[in-house]
Amino acid sequence: MECQPIHIGLNAQLLSLSQSYRGAGISWYMVNLLQRLRQVSPAHFRYSAFLSDRAFRSNGINLNHSQLPTQQPLVRIFWEQVIQPVALRLANVDLLHALAFVAPLVTACPFVVTVYDLSFMRFPEAFRPFNRWYLRTFTTRSVQRAAAVVTISDSTRRDVIELLGVAPERVRTVYCGVDAMFQPRPAAEVAAFRAKHSLPEHFILFLGTLEPRKNVDGLIRAYADWKQRAPTAPPLIIAGGKGWYYQTIFELVESLNLAGSVYFPGYVPSAELPLWYNAADLLVYPSHFEGFGLPVLEAMACGTPVITSTASSLPEVAGSAARLVASNDAAALTGALSEVMSRPDLRLEMRAQGLRQAARFSWDQTARQTAELYTQVIERYGRL
Numbered sequence: 001m002e003c004q005p006i007h008i009g010l011n012a013q014l015l016s017l018s019q020s021y022r023g024a025g026i027s028w029y030m031v032n033l034l035q036r037l038r039q040v041s042p043a044h045f046r047y048s049a050f051l052s053d054r055a056f057r058s059n060g061i062n063l064n065h066s067q068l069p070t071q072q073p074l075v076r077i078f079w080e081q082v083i084q085p086v087a088l089r090l091a092n093v094d095l096l097h098a099l100a101f102v103a104p105l106v107t108a109c110p111f112v113v114t115v116y117d118l119s120f121m122r123f124p125e126a127f128r129p130f131n132r133w134y135l136r137t138f139t140t141r142s143v144q145r146a147a148a149v150v151t152i153s154d155s156t157r158r159d160v161i162e163l164l165g166v167a168p169e170r171v172r173t174v175y176c177g178v179d180a181m182f183q184p185r186p187a188a189e190v191a192a193f194r195a196k197h198s199l200p201e202h203f204i205l206f207l208g209t210l211e212p213r214k215n216v217d218g219l220i221r222a223y224a225d226w227k228q229r230a231p232t233a234p235p236l237i238i239a240g241g242k243g244w245y246y247q248t249i250f251e252l253v254e255s256l257n258l259a260g261s262v263y264f265p266g267y268v269p270s271a272e273l274p275l276w277y278n279a280a281d282l283l284v285y286p287s288h289f290e291g292f293g294l295p296v297l298e299a300m301a302c303g304t305p306v307i308t309s310t311a312s313s314l315p316e317v318a319g320s321a322a323r324l325v326a327s328n329d330a331a332a333l334t335g336a337l338s339e340v341m342s343r344p345d346l347r348l349e350m351r352a353q354g355l356r357q358a359a360r361f362s363w364d365q366t367a368r369q370t371a372e373l374y375t376q377v378i379e380r381y382g383r384l
Contacts, residue, residue: 005046006378009093009109010034010061012051013070013079014100025209026116028270028294029152029176030099034058036367042375048091050084064091077134081105095147095374095381101135103142110147110381112373115139117152117291117312118159119213126212140164147377150174150370152292153313174370175316176292177363181271182301184355185278193275197265202234204337205280205304207268207295208287211243215286215309215327217252222286222333224256230338233261236284239276241267277302281347282340285309288327293317297361300354305347307336319360321353 038060096111309327
């Protein structure tokens with residue numbers, strides 16, 4: 001009798017291809033994982049993804065689209081806790097991968113859960129009260145019941161073990177990757193991009209969702225100090241979608257009289273990201289806390305020098321290729337901006353180091369290690 005394939009279910013309700021901050025971060029991880037899992041998995045695996053975005057395509061994975069508007073948080077919670085267990089049973093799923101923090105409180109099959117970071121515990125003041133309560137309560141229950149927990153950095157792995165009390169042997173670090181589109185682009189292509197967007201010849205770039213833990217206000221203050229000492233300093237471009245509690249960022253720029261030097265182009269579509277990195281002289285990413293820090297990796301893959309912080313996972317991603325400063329040390333950040341931008345030789349050296357560091361990460365490797373974990377869990381728990 002022929003053995004039936006092992007059926008892996010993937011909760012990807014947070015996957016979004018929308019041109020907003022919802023299409024960044026976690027969604028980008030889901031997109032890249034789902035596009036590669038089938039290619040690197042054993043032949044006896046089959047996959048079903050549960051999602052709402054109908055624009056997403058993935059060869060070899062069955063897509064089950066929700067009839068409910070799960071892009072709305074309360075609807076998504078209802079789907080995850082009430083509808084999902086039934087859907088898993090009807091689809092005869094052997095193993096569930098909850099791709100964003102939370103699994104159903106009741107489910108018949110074993111599950112793996114991915115935890116990106118515990119910022120809602122490390123920086124609770126940066127979250128709205130309901131979001132903070134929901135993430136803390138349901139993530140804690142999910143990881144304590146999970147067959148295995150995936151974290152995207154060793155920093156998050158340590159937090160899951162320390163703050164949520166999960167046994168170390170059940171927590172596996174699987175790093176994110178960098179897409180092949182992130183690479184140095186021809187000078188003519190970059191020049192055409194600059195002209196299209198009316199960008200200056202030289203500028204400093206921040207790229208990420210505008211929210212408190214990204215420390216955008218700290219970057220603006222450090223830039224203001226540097227600009228005061230070096231009036232000819234190039235502009236600062238702060239690109240990214242509006243997250244939460246972002247209003248103070250715009251107010252700070254006005255209060256420091258930087259409206260003519262700091263620009264906000266808004267959310268950047270994923271297809272344009274490589275050209276933004278290529279066009280910039282420097283990426284500055286001084287975040288207080290990150291689960292991984294994709295912009296750091298993507299910028300280095302494009303050959304762009306990087307200044308980032310010593311916080312959480314960022315040293316793991318940057319290695320020795322970036323200039324690292326404490327996120328709460330404004331003077332150090334000002335000094336790093338001044339030094340890196342005044343030394344073309346240093347930027348060339350950082351470019352070469354960044355390209356080597358970025359080559360260590362790939363989404364194929366992420367998918368392969370994730371599929372290996374599925375195999376281990378199935379061997380340990382069996383199947384329905």
